[in-house]
Amino acid sequence: MSLRRVLTGITTSGTPHLGNYVGAIRPTVRASRQPDTSNFYFLADYHALIKVGEPARVQRSTLEIAATWLACGLDPDKVTFYRQSDIPEIPELTWLLTCVTGKGLLNRAHAYKASVDKNNAAGEDPDAGVTAGLFMYPVLMAADILMFNAHQVPVGRDQIQHIEMARDIAASFNHLYGEHFTLPEVVIEDHVATLPGLDGRKMSKSYDNTIPLFATKEQLRKLIMGIVTDSRAPGEPKTTEGSALFQLYQAFASADETAEMAKAYAEGIAWGDAKQRLFERLDREIAPMRGVYEDMMRDPASIEKTLKAGAEKARSVATPFTAQLRHAVGLRPLFSAPSSAQPVKTAKVAAPSFKQYRESDGQFYFKLLDAKGQLLLQSTGFASPRDAAQSMTRLQKEGPAALQALAGVLASQADPAAVSAALAQFVQAPE
Numbered sequence: 001m002s003l004r005r006v007l008t009g010i011t012t013s014g015t016p017h018l019g020n021y022v023g024a025i026r027p028t029v030r031a032s033r034q035p036d037t038s039n040f041y042f043l044a045d046y047h048a049l050i051k052v053g054e055p056a057r058v059q060r061s062t063l064e065i066a067a068t069w070l071a072c073g074l075d076p077d078k079v080t081f082y083r084q085s086d087i088p089e090i091p092e093l094t095w096l097l098t099c100v101t102g103k104g105l106l107n108r109a110h111a112y113k114a115s116v117d118k119n120n121a122a123g124e125d126p127d128a129g130v131t132a133g134l135f136m137y138p139v140l141m142a143a144d145i146l147m148f149n150a151h152q153v154p155v156g157r158d159q160i161q162h163i164e165m166a167r168d169i170a171a172s173f174n175h176l177y178g179e180h181f182t183l184p185e186v187v188i189e190d191h192v193a194t195l196p197g198l199d200g201r202k203m204s205k206s207y208d209n210t211i212p213l214f215a216t217k218e219q220l221r222k223l224i225m226g227i228v229t230d231s232r233a234p235g236e237p238k239t240t241e242g243s244a245l246f247q248l249y250q251a252f253a254s255a256d257e258t259a260e261m262a263k264a265y266a267e268g269i270a271w272g273d274a275k276q277r278l279f280e281r282l283d284r285e286i287a288p289m290r291g292v293y294e295d296m297m298r299d300p301a302s303i304e305k306t307l308k309a310g311a312e313k314a315r316s317v318a319t320p321f322t323a324q325l326r327h328a329v330g331l332r333p334l335f336s337a338p339s340s341a342q343p344v345k346t347a348k349v350a351a352p353s354f355k356q357y358r359e360s361d362g363q364f365y366f367k368l369l370d371a372k373g374q375l376l377l378q379s380t381g382f383a384s385p386r387d388a389a390q391s392m393t394r395l396q397k398e399g400p401a402a403l404q405a406l407a408g409v410l411a412s413q414a415d416p417a418a419v420s421a422a423l424a425q426f427v428q429a430p431e
């Protein structure tokens with residue numbers, strides 16, 4: 001029986017805070033202990049280059065995030081724990097994938113579109129300040145995932161689109177070169193709360209409202225004392241709803257402890273006392289890990305060694321797989337060249353096509369054919385050509401994402417991977 005492969009990465013662009021811990025680090029460390037999975041966890045330092053541009057910060061963050069993961073209990077003997085930039089096969093795969101990725105698909109990426117929208121609103125050139133790195137971000141991420149044929153990718157909601165793109169890219173590659181890649185699934189930790197920060201908004205580096213996971217005890221106390229509360233006096237009952245302090249407490253406490261805190265709120269606990277309780281509860285969970293973290297931060301060479309060992313494990317998969325992929329696309333030793341008499345399949349992205357037509361029943365239909373003219377999709381009958389065209393255009397514009405919404409007007413569908421791959425090629429640039 002083959003194990004379920006789970007893979008996730010953290011971009012090395014900052015210092016881990018409580019939100020990262022509760023939302024990503026703690027759940028992945030717990031999940032890594034499940035016996036029936038094979039886990040790949042990595043430091044996405046190539047991704048960091050896209051937004052950081054400060055070498056010292058990238059290096060520092062890589063060290064901090066590696067030490068954090070280890071201090072929080074990730075066991076590098078049980079998982080494959082590595083640094084992205086130690087795997088030269090990843091940028092190589094990025095290029096192979098780039099060549100089967102529709103530019104239109106990347107035009108639709110939220111992060112890129114947000115930059116374009118911002119520029120447009122400011123009356124600037126749409127691509128002002130946008131690097132090709134930002135544009136290519138989803139392809140690099142697809143390479144991370146597809147290199148290890150991950151089945152499941154646990155991420156935050158903001159990353160869902162990237163996983164969908166990795167599926168589309170994998171399907172395009174498979175369609176052209178054969179079934180090499182597993183289509184990954186996104187895993188959203190629904191029960192994991194989004195933590196509020198010091199000011200009550202989502203805890204995030206961009207709001208500058210974070211509590212670093214491994215702040216010293218004194219810093220932690222100070223930051224907690226600075227959490228925004230309302231002006232209710234001691235003795236006045238307080239509401240737990242919308243209370244950042246309460247939500248933070250809940251993310252660390254047991255159900256019983258949380259119920260007790262809710263009772264204390266109702267009974268009018270003073271904010272200062274509530275903050276003290278929160279501090280003590282947090283510190284109880286964090287202090288033992290903080291000790292390990294501080295020791296590790298004093299010994300970067302040992303972390304470097306751990307990462308190198310992880311890279312070796314990862315490359316024992318990546319190196320042979322890349323050789324297979326190189327062969328598949330035609331990057332081959334010349335002694336095995338096909339004779340010129342053999343027809344050579346051209347390595348260009350197959351061009352599927354849509355056709356609209358009228359049947360003898362008087363109704364209007366459309367269908368999607370692959371490059372060889374094989375039927376991939378067929379619509380149900382429409383009374384008017386306009387209606388048929390409308391659904392067809394929507395598929396061309398939105399690609400595989402529209403399939404579900406249009407399920408009602410699709411009479412038949414071929415292999416879903418082939419359909420998705422073909423549709424992905426139609427997706428048009430935003431105006």
Ligand code: TRP
Nearest residue numbers: 007008009010011044047141144
């Ligand atoms: N882009 C992800 C983030 O910012 C990090 C990341 C890079 C990642 N490659 C990945 C996550 C592959 C999951 C799988 O959160």
